[in-house]
Amino acid sequence: MSVTIKSQHEIDLMRKAGKILAEVHDEMAKMIRPGISTMDINRKGEEVIRSYGCIPSFLNYNGYPASICISVNEEVVHGIPNKKRILQEGDIVSLDAGVIYQGYHSDAARTHAVGEISEENKRLIEITKQSFYEGIKYARAGNHLYEISKAIQDFVESNGYSVVRDLVGHGVGKNLHEEPQIPNFKPIGRGMKLRAGMTLAIEPMVNAGDYEVWVLEDDWTVVTQDGMNSAHYENTILITDGEPELLSYHPDMV
DSSP, rough: OOOOOHHHHHHHHHHHHHHHHHHHHHHHHHHHOOTTTTHHHHHHHHHHHHTTEEEEESTGGGGOOOEEEEEEETEEOOOOOOOBBBBBTEEEEEEEEEEEEETEEEEEEEEEEOOOOOOOHHHHHHHHHHHHHHHHHHHTTTHHHHHHHHHHHHHHHTTTTTEEEEOOEEEESSSSEEEEEEEOOOOSSOOOOOOTOOOOEEEEEEEOSOOOEEEOOOOOOOTTTTOOOEEBEEEEEOOOOOSSSTTTTTTOOO
């Protein structure tokens, strides 16, 4: 397994990419309301990405036809924006976006409420977000990769939810997906030892019901098999000798 350790120059570029991506998410979040189409959000996201001189990471990646993955309710990830897909009061919507800044990627996802949502959906979003923070408590040099995975799984399952098994987090840098793969559940073994300079995309995908998923006929959209809702939370992080640095986040973000 070849995992890249980023130089200070590369880290500086990824820090800038992450800051831009945080702004992209902020701007998209401001748009979310009942009556808007997922294509409207995609257009705004791409517009903001390009306004910073960046390239959308996802557009045409393995043939993906849009700049932002927009997944509603039981859609877990990789939902394709559509002008006919109109957000409704009570929906939850996951926005997954990436930017390329001077050859380096940043990757982040958020799940948002559309208008007033149920207490159940609020809790699903909150537990998903908190599971990320439970995981990155172990994201420091000298620890092992699957300590992150175990912490995410333990927190999610102790709250009555399930973590998706068929999709995982990943390294990120010059390529959108690099080694290592980062499950949100604990595999056998401890996984690799973390080293300062690794850049990782940690991304819990949490289902209200069972963890089983499948892919729709568009060959992209992943949905829960039981039709129950799913939430997604992701940041690009930098491993250091101490606390990890969140590259795709700033304190004012929703």
